[in-house]
Amino acid sequence: MKPCPGRFDSLSRKALEDPHLQEALRGIDERLRAMRDAAFQELPGAEELREQARRIRDHALDHLDTYLERLEENVTRLGGTVHWAEDAASARKLVEELAVSRGVHTVVKGKSMVSEEIGLNDELEAMGLDVVETDLGEYIIQLAHEAPSHIVGPAIHKTRNQIAELFRDKLGAPHMDDPEDIARFARETLRKRFLRADMGITGANFVVASTGAVVLFENEGNIRLSTTLPRLHVAITGIEKVVPTWEDLSVLMQLLPRSATGQKLSTYVSLLMGPRRAGEPDGADEFHLVLLDNGRTNILADEEFRESLRCIRCGACLNTCPVYLKAGGHAYGWVYSGPIGSVLTPQLIQDRRSASTLPYATTLCGACAEVCPVKIDIPRILTGLRRRYAEDPAWGPAPRIERGLFRLAGTILRDRRLYEITGRTARRLRPIFEPRLTASPFPPPAETPFRHMVSAMAKTEKGGKGE
Amino acid sequence: MSDRELILSRIRGALNKASRPPSTPPVYEGFTSPLAPATKEMVRMFRKEAEAQDVKVHEASGPPEAGRTLGIILKGLRAKTVFAWSDAVMEHAGIPAALDGLGIRNLTPASGHQGEAPGRAALGNSAALADAGITGADFGLADTGSLVLLSSPKKSRSASLLPPVHIALLPASRILPHLPALLNELPQDPRAALDRGSAVTLITGTSKTADIELTLVRGVHGPGEVHVIIYHSELSDDPERPA
Numbered sequence: 207m208k209p210c211p212g213r214f215d216s217l218s219r220k221a222l223e224d225p226h227l228q229e230a231l232r233g234i235d236e237r238l239r240a241m242r243d244a245a246f247q248e249l250p251g252a253e254e255l256r257e258q259a260r261r262i263r264d265h266a267l268d269h270l271d272t273y274l275e276r277l278e279e280n281v282t283r284l285g286g287t288v289h290w291a292e293d294a295a296s297a298r299k300l301v302e303e304l305a306v307s308r309g310v311h312t313v314v315k316g317k318s319m320v321s322e323e324i325g326l327n328d329e330l331e332a333m334g335l336d337v338v339e340t341d342l343g344e345y346i347i348q349l350a351h352e353a354p355s356h357i358v359g360p361a362i363h364k365t366r367n368q369i370a371e372l373f374r375d376k377l378g379a380p381h382m383d384d385p386e387d388i389a390r391f392a393r394e395t396l397r398k399r400f401l402r403a404d405m406g407i408t409g410a411n412f413v414v415a416s417t418g419a420v421v422l423f424e425n426e427g428n429i430r431l432s433t434t435l436p437r438l439h440v441a442i443t444g445i446e447k448v449v450p451t452w453e454d455l456s457v458l459m460q461l462l463p464r465s466a467t468g469q470k471l472s473t474y475v476s477l478l479m480g481p482r483r484a485g486e487p488d489g490a491d492e493f494h495l496v497l498l499d500n501g502r503t504n505i506l507a508d509e510e511f512r513e514s515l516r517c518i519r520c521g522a523c524l525n526t527c528p529v530y531l532k533a534g535g536h537a538y539g540w541v542y543s544g545p546i547g548s549v550l551t552p553q554l555i556q557d558r559r560s561a562s563t564l565p566y567a568t569t570l571c572g573a574c575a576e577v578c579p580v581k582i583d584i585p586r587i588l589t590g591l592r593r594r595y596a597e598d599p600a601w602g603p604a605p606r607i608e609r610g611l612f613r614l615a616g617t618i619l620r621d622r623r624l625y626e627i628t629g630r631t632a633r634r635l636r637p638i639f640e641p642r643l644t645a646s647p648f649p650p651p652a653e654t655p656f657r658h659m660v661s662a663m664a665k666t667e668k669g670g671k672g673e
Numbered sequence: 674m675s676d677r678e679l680i681l682s683r684i685r686g687a688l689n690k691a692s693r694p695p696s697t698p699p700v701y702e703g704f705t706s707p708l709a710p711a712t713k714e715m716v717r718m719f720r721k722e723a724e725a726q727d728v729k730v731h732e733a734s735g736p737p738e739a740g741r742t743l744g745i746i747l748k749g750l751r752a753k754t755v756f757a758w759s760d761a762v763m764e765h766a767g768i769p770a771a772l773d774g775l776g777i778r779n780l781t782p783a784s785g786h787q788g789e790a791p792g793r794a795a796l797g798n799s800a801a802l803a804d805a806g807i808t809g810a811d812f813g814l815a816d817t818g819s820l821v822l823l824s825s826p827k828k829s830r831s832a833s834l835l836p837p838v839h840i841a842l843l844p845a846s847r848i849l850p851h852l853p854a855l856l857n858e859l860p861q862d863p864r865a866a867l868d869r870g871s872a873v874t875l876i877t878g879t880s881k882t883a884d885i886e887l888t889l890v891r892g893v894h895g896p897g898e899v900h901v902i903i904y905h906s907e908l909s910d911d912p913e914r915p916a
Contacts, residue, residue: 290675343882346885397894427894477874479863
């Protein structure tokens with residue numbers, strides 16, 4: 207999808223006025239977040255596990271070249287093929303060429319944030335392929351032509367009535383009210399597509415260097431269907447998703463489902479090691495793994511922000527963020543939303559300047575860092591990004607007027623006399639500009655300055671003690 | 674320059690070789706389990722965790738009773754057709770005979786000559802039509818109530834996935850304490866993996882979604898009903914048991 211992160215202000219304001227969205231977001235807060243917290247309370251040694259997960263992710267990133275080469279060697283030994291894509295266009299082209307050369311007509315997709323990131327569906331549909339998202343939430347937003355609003359629950363912003371209406375309009379479904387009926391209808395519709403699909407496309411939660419395994423977590427079974435029934439399986443993943451060994455995987459496996467949904471383990475975890483062996487009745491005949499850079503090596507080169515690449519896309523930071531829980535995912539303007547979206551989007555998109563408001567889409571309360579299973583210090587990165595935008599010409603300088611205003615504010619705040627004069631002037635001008643401030647988060651100056659109130663109180667106190 | 678060379682050179686440029694930390698991965702010693710293998714305690718814990726995930730757990734004294742339990746479950750479901758594994762565990766538990774006795778048809782297409790796989794479409798369609806899928810389980814995980822299924826020529830991945838009900842036969846001796854113990858049992862390198870199946874599937878509970886208003890719905894793509902028959906039997910002579 208095309209990023210439009212510059213519109214956080216207007217989009218979030220619109221979100222606040224959307225009663226359906228606010229209702230859905232309340233559900234995230236009360237359910238997902240609460241379940242995550244309960245799951246961690248029950249997990250013995252949770253803190254040690256998080257620390258170990260951080261170490262594993264850092265270690266893998268510190269030796270990313272070694273592990274990617276090992277992964278490639280091992281996937282190849284298993285009979286799979288590894289492709290490297292330096293950007294989104296290159297990745298799209300790889301998948302497109304595979305589809306053409308293998309005579310693919312129908313593609314079934316498992317939920318993959320990376321495929322959203324590179325805008326794969328539009329490309330494949332433009333080729334005339336029948337491409338269908340099979341995760342129920344992704345299927346819903348594909349029908350609605352919308353972007354995911356949550357890393358784990360992409361259609362979390364929609365009510366059952368909106369979904370039922372969508373199914374009626376787009377699929378000719380009968381009137382339905384019960385989520386059970388809607389899900390059954392989707393199961394039957396999608397089952398037919400699974401049975402005739404030629405290609406399954408999925409992401410990967412992890413890839414294991416030592417064994418060449420692709421690891422996929424899910425609750426619905428659609429990813430298993432996408433990797434079991436079609437003759438071709440293509441997994442697309444960011445280069446940062448590699449972990450060294452099974453042992454490292456077992457640490458991360460304890461944390462990912464608990465952080466995402468509060469489950470000890472997702473319903474299905476698939477460890478896929480290459481294509482179907484001779485004689486095996488099902489599984490793909492061909493397995494392809496696409497390793498995507500698309501800006502990730504830039505993050506790797508940036509020592510201040512490198513830890514952004516530890517992210518395992520659990521969504522816990524979204525579920526606990528007071529800003530996300532009011533603004534919803536679409537306000538962030540691109541596929542990655544919430545605190546981690548504000549961290550990744552400015553670093554991953556071409557036009558960095560357009561994302562300069564995202565590091566401000568936060569209260570810096572630190573709740574995200576507290577729940578992050580790999581201990582990414584999100585508030586530190588957000589303040590670092592603010593500095594980068596303000597100071598680094600490579601990030602595009604702030605608009606001249608903004609820079610001027612901040613310099614002026616800096617001068618005033620450093621000088622007590624200037625500060626008092628400005629305050630006095632602002633109070634005098636208050637009746638003139640106050641009516642114009644209604645749409646702005648900036649509060650009007652108080653009638654009586656706080657410091658006057660304090661000195662008045664101090665006087666009364668002294669007087670009371672009779673000194 | 675190919676994308677491969679480009680990405681690798683970018684990575685090497687990004688990471689200053691000289692200041693790189695040690696190349697051995699960090700070791701974690703934290704996984705311990707108080708449970709001794711193949712004990713009643715392990716079975717009890719598996720049952721508790723699996724039931725918490727809405728799995729129906731049955732226990733049988735040995736393979737013959739496991740077959741009878743399966744018959745009772747299938748009768749309860751009014752199943753007319755099943756899609757079943759055909760490995761040694763199934764034979765051992767007398768499943769083919771039990772199905773014959775009940776007049777239930779096994780839709781699993783027979784393998785061709787020299788173990789050649791049946792047609793993809795035929796297999797998918799038969800599995801989707803079956804009233805229940807019957808499989809063994811190569812391992813169980815006590816602390817999560819999970820089933821672990823390894824694929825092989827006689828063990829389809831579809832059997833536990835396409836039918837609306839999944840029934841698994843789990844030998845009590847195969848219950849491991851937790852996930853880290855399982856990963857020790859899996860092939861540690863691709864050479865070992867090539868001799869084994871292409872897929873290891875962990876199943877914990879029923880297929881489910883909460884994508885509509887965070888309301889839990891079961892059976893969205895996979896089975897909405899899962900039964901596990903734990904049976905007590907030594908299987909040390911099982912040819913498919915990994916060393």
